[in-house]
Amino acid sequence: MDTKILVIGANGQLGSVLTGELQKKFGDDHVIASDLRTRENYKGIFEIIDATDIHRIQEVVTKHKITQIYHLAAILSAKGEETPLATWDINMKTLFNVLEVSRKNTIDKVFFPSSIAVFGEGAPLENTPDDAYLNPATVYGISKAAGENWAQYYFLRYGLDIRSIRYPGVIGYQSLPGGGTTDYAVDIYHKAVLKEDFNCFLKEDTMLPMIFMEDAIRATIELMEAPKESITVRTSYNIAGISFSPEEVVTEIRKLYPDFKVKYKPDFRQEIASRWPKSIDDASATQDWGWQPAFDLKDITEIMVEKLQEKYKKGSRNKEILMF
């Protein structure tokens, strides 16, 4: 059957970049982007979907004869703490809707994003393995840990080929993140390029696993393209990019912006970050589908600065989603 991919949450930090990469790989007519509202200047097929509405998902799956679903809609860690029960509701109801529509239709592959947020007290902080004890302390993390187990259940019970990655903090210039604990690592580059002082909501030595957007997108597509029989982890795969602390990224940025000023003002997000791994063991991803990151902190800093300089030179100083 002709590959037709539905991306739910296509306007988000990951979704807005992944949609473009899927279009390049499969062709614009094979990718259906969707979100709660349309995206200005989007080139391709776009459907409005509120993923809490199972009938709407079913309608789009039928209309476009969808064969794969990437479910990228979720409320992230920091934002999710503002309304815990609503976050649980949205993150779980949307996943159940995707799982149920997928098992009842001709969906041959599903992608579910998990996160380092599934880890907490009791897991090794260094080189945290896939099978470490999951003890999430945010609603986002709890919903992702539950989601991983539901994904595995639908694989075991219904044979649904659902695959998942535990993303570290994703850093990209193409889109703005929304409500993550790791998002300081995106905002800091915008402030540097705009020559504004930066207030960091984490302590300077808070080491966290991060990944450049290009690596995160490539990992996602490589996982989804891997032969089914090579997938041995049906909860979620750890992947590692590069771990660093705020003071390390400031040091890199100051090589380009020597006068860049930073103040460290830890807030509630410091407590979230302090329970997350400092570094990740992604041996299973390497072994099963050949995962290897390509970008280190120096690369990320050079590319982020170059691309954001280009973007802001074009005059867009207001920080809506920076689409390239």
Ligand code: AKB
């Ligand atoms: C967050 O900070 O909530 C996300 C994540 C690590 O999943 N970026």
